[in-house]
Amino acid sequence: MQIAISLQENNGLDSAVSPIFGRCPYFMLYDTETGTFQIKENSAKSAAGGAGVQAAQMVVNEGAQAVISGNLGPKAHSVLASAQIKIFQCESGNAKTALEQFQQQALSSLSGPSAPMHSG
């Protein structure tokens, strides 16, 4: 399965997980079957409005089935929920530790938005 992780930087598995979703600078797309990943720039990071919507659309289009992020707003949440993408909250650490926690089922899943509109 493909997991999308919101990142603060483009530094491989050592990249810090971003506390925000819509305007995070990068996304990691991690493939759990092959253990490979790619890091993509978030095209929504400087959107005039609706960054959460655009970022969520990008994650949907990439075929992710799960998202790991520090927080997530209401619009991004409703887009991801519509595509039945599972959302997990990770408030600190890097991509590597986030993936370890994910595999140990130690990340809490988000059934609703964790941040108000315009938080990121």
Place this chain on the structure above:
Amino acid sequence: MRIAIASGKGGTGKTTIAANLAQSCARRSKNEVWLLDCDVEAPNAALFLQPTFDQEKESIRLMPIFNQEKCDGCGHCAQVCTYNAIAVAGGKVIFFKELCHACGSCTLNCPQAAITEEPETIGWLQAGHSDELNFAQGKLKIGFSSPVPVIRDLKKWALQNASQEALIFLDASPGCTCPVVETLRDADAALLVTEPTPFGLHDLKLIVQVVQDQMELPCGVVLNKSGENDGLIEDFCTEKQIPILMRLPLSRQIAQVYSEGTLLIDALPELEKPFQMLADQLQSFEKQNPEVGK
């Protein structure tokens, strides 16, 4: 000729200047004179002009309606939406109405013709008279966030029968964002109202960037609340070659007349002449003389 009155900073006296200038012109001009209050989020020129309204119209915009049965989830609508108001996920359209600018791109680009449009009220327009002055204003519906379509509608509707020779003043909202740009669009000149304070100067610099650098409109400045700190504004205007067309002193008497909702030209007849001179100078900014004030 169309003259927009803008300021950058709020509270510098745009509406006071606009109302007095327009009424002063209307009283002595043979041609039609108009004032449009384009500050549709807080229209208040009517407080000073006490107009009688004889025409009203709803301002509407066309919002997309998505027919989920016809939709095949292709995602074209989300791709063409500049405002990120549409996402397509799980084969379904998710529409965020509050982000929509009613541009119509999704409707035009849907290969399945699954999007239709229906009108939504976004505000109200009123037109009438205050003595010889033609006056119109728009009011944005409470809860609706974008004034731009109401301003566009107001200009089109109110001025549809205005004569070619009409002198038209457009009172903009404060700031330098979309509503101000919409007000300035197709103006022949801009009058920038400022005050001799650091905030006044800061925001004057921003509006000059819009008016002079981006829109290339001739402009002039009214220095309101003028006094010992005028140098702040004078230095900048000299540098940018923008003429200061009028100064209104910082005076308790002027503030009191304003607070009573009375026109300055009625309560303080000595101000009639400066407003007339201001109008004459602005009219010399016609486009055939583009070097003036640029």
